[in-house]
Each structure stands twice: as C-alpha cells, then as structure tokens.
Amino acid sequence: MAGLQTFVLYLPLILHLRWTVRVAAGAPATVTIGGIFSNRNTVEEDALRFAAKFINTRRDILPNTTLTVVTNYTEVFQTFQCMQSACFLAELGAAVIIGPRSSTAVKTVNNVCSGLHIPHIAPVATDPLLGNQRMYPYLLRMSSPDTEQSRALIALVKHFGWTRMCILTSLNDYGMNGVVEFQSVAASYNWDVVSVQQFQVNSDPSKIDVRLQLQKIKGTGVRVIILNCLAIHGMRVLEQAEKMGLTWRGWAWIVTDGFTGMAEVTAKKPIPHYLQGLVGTRPAPGRGGLLTKTE
Numbered sequence: 097m098a099g100l101q102t103f104v105l106y107l108p109l110i111l112h113l114r115w116t117v118r119v120a121a122g123a124p125a126t127v128t129i130g131g132i133f134s135n136r137n138t139v140e141e142d143a144l145r146f147a148a149k150f151i152n153t154r155r156d157i158l159p160n161t162t163l164t165v166v167t168n169y170t171e172v173f174q175t176f177q178c179m180q181s182a183c184f185l186a187e188l189g190a191a192v193i194i195g196p197r198s199s200t201a202v203k204t205v206n207n208v209c210s211g212l213h214i215p216h217i218a219p220v221a222t223d224p225l226l227g228n229q230r231m232y233p234y235l236l237r238m239s240s241p242d243t244e245q246s247r248a249l250i251a252l253v254k255h256f257g258w259t260r261m262c263i264l265t266s267l268n269d270y271g272m273n274g275v276v277e278f279q280s281v282a283a284s285y286n287w288d289v290v291s292v293q294q295f296q297v298n299s300d301p302s303k304i305d306v307r308l309q310l311q312k313i314k315g316t317g318v319r320v321i322i323l324n325c326l327a328i329h330g331m332r333v334l335e336q337a338e339k340m341g342l343t344w345r346g347w348a349w350i351v352t353d354g355f356t357g358m359a360e361v362t363a364k365k366p367i368p369h370y371l372q373g374l375v376g377t378r379p380a381p382g383r384g385g386l387l388t389k390t391e
C-alpha cells in the first residue's frame with residue numbers, strides 16, 4: 097500500500113485520538129504514539145511519522161499537545177517478540193499502539209494492550225475474528241474484515257460460472273479465517289470445494305514446501321484454486337506450482353489482498369510467468385482531499 101494512502105488512513109485515527117485526549121485528559125503537553133513495524137524504514141512508519149508531524153505543525157489540531165512517535169520492530173511470526181515489543185512501547189509511555197500488520201501478530205500484541213488498557217490500532221489486519229469486541233476489547237481496526245473480501249470472491253467465482261474449486265491457505269489466522277465466509281457461502285450455493293489444503297509458514301519463506309498440497313490439488317482434477325496467504329509466501333507457492341505444471345493454460349489462480357496489496361508482487365522484473373494471469377481482490381483505499389494535496 098502506498099505511503100500516502102496509509103497516511104490518509106492514519107489521519108482520521110489521529111484526529112479521533114485528538115478528540116479522545118481532549119475530552120479525557122484536558123490536553124496533556126505530550127502524547128506518545130507507539131508503532132510496531134516488521135522492518136525499519138517502511139512506508140508505514142514514514143506515514144505514521146508524517147501524520148504526527150502534520151498534526152504537530154497545525155495550530156488548529158491539538159494546539160497545546162505535541163505527538164511523539166516511538167517505534168519498535170519485530171519479526172511478525174515471532175509471538176514472544178511481538179509481546180516484548182508491545183511491553184517495550186508501553187514502558188515508554190505509549191498512549192496508543194499501532195501495528196503490526198499481520199492478524200496473528202495483532203492478536204498477540206492485543207493481549208498486552210487490552211491487559212494494560214492501551215488502545216490498539218490494527219491498520220491492515222483483516223482476520224474476521226478480530227472484530228470480536230469481547231476478545232479484543234481495546235482493538236480498533238482500520239480495514240474491512242475478510243468476510244467482505246469473501247463476498248467479492250464469491251461474486252468473482254460466480255461471474256466465471258465456476259462451481260468446483262480448491263482452496264489453499266497458509267496455516268495461520270489470516271490464511272484460514274479469511275476464507276471461512278467464502279466456504280460457508282459456497283456451501284449455500286452448492287458449489288463443490290473439492291479440497292482445502294494448508295501449508296506451514298515461518299519467517300523464512302524460502303523454506304516453504306507446498307509440493308504435497310499441490311500434488312493433492314492436482315489429483316482432484318479441479319483447476320480453479322483460491323490462494324489465501326501473504327505475497328511473500330504466495331510467490332513461493334506459485335513458483336512451485338509452476339514447476340509442477342499447475343499454472344499453465346487452463347488453470348485459474350485467485351489470490352487475495354494479502355497477495356495483491358504487497359509491493360513484492362510487482363517488484364520482480366520481468367514479471368515471472370507464474371504471476372501472469374492471476375486474478376484477485378484488492379481493497380480500494382479511501383481518497384480524501386488530503387491525498388491529492390500531498391501527492
């Protein structure tokens with residue numbers, strides 16, 4: 097997602113924070129905003145800093161308060177590290193914690209945030225279960241849940257008149273919970289989800305081995321595959337699928353926002369064969385007036 101688009105996403109949130117701060121505490125001199133990112137120098141971090149700076153330079157928004165941003169970095173698949181990051185930011189006095197990206201990591205960080213009563217904002221996590229306010233009472237999500245995406249997938253499959261398909265997902269919250277709604281609607285249409293396969297992911301995508309699952313899919317004779325995982329993993333899956341002859345003419349691969357929204361996908365030049373002809377869903381970020389001003 098482009099940095100400025102992310103910025104526009106962050107802005108309403110910080111404006112909301114301004115209101116909360118004013119009402120609750122009568123404008124303190126500084127408010128610390130914590131950000132958890134998977135890497136240094138990401139567009140997400142730039143966007144957060146830019147948003148804070150924007151607020152700080154304006155006289156009409158939070159005039160007597162300065163926002164400071166503190167950050168920490170964590171490997172999103174390292175649960176313990178995610179918790180440590182959240183504790184680290186809480187110790188630095190973060191009034192709110194933003195991030196990280198993935199649904200699983202957001203759940204982990206939220207354990208700390210909800211426990212410490214710190215508002216927690218998930219900019220892009222889409223696991224529908226995150227909407228459960230009883231489980232995640234201090235969580236605010238900025239993207240629509242994957243149940244919405246499932247509806248778009250259903251419309252896509254319907255458009256092409258496909259009635260038999262396989263599902264392949266990463267073995268994590270994003271991968272598995274993201275297609276639950278699709279499966280239930282598919283069942284109500286009497287579509288035949290012939291095989292549902294999962295593959296293990298960890299921090300090293302090069303270790304992903306999905307050949308067994310692909311073999312099973314190939315064995316079903318079904319050639320429509322819905323792949324729900326992040327691009328870093330999905331690229332590896334498709335690479336292996338290509339080698340096994342599952343990406344050539346006659347095969348349809350449908351990917352989701354975790355794939356289409358990632359910069360890696362378009363970074364490879366020339367575009368590898370296995371990425372050609374993919375169809376998928378991609379969220380449309382809001383385009384407020386500020387976007388054109390800052391672009």
Ligand SMILES: *[C@@H]1O[C@H](CO)[C@@H](O)[C@H](O)[C@H]1NC(C)=O
Nearest residue numbers: 118122123157158159160161
């Ligand atoms: C900011 O501080 C000034 C001077 O202390 C005060 O008059 C004003 O009401 C404050 N504004 C807000 C929004 O708290």
Ligand SMILES: *[C@@H]1O[C@H](CO)[C@@H](O)[C@H](O)[C@H]1NC(C)=O
Nearest residue numbers: 167168169177180181182184
């Ligand atoms: C991030 O947090 C860890 C503790 O979880 C801490 O040791 C480390 O210094 C922090 N890194 C930065 C860049 O603040």
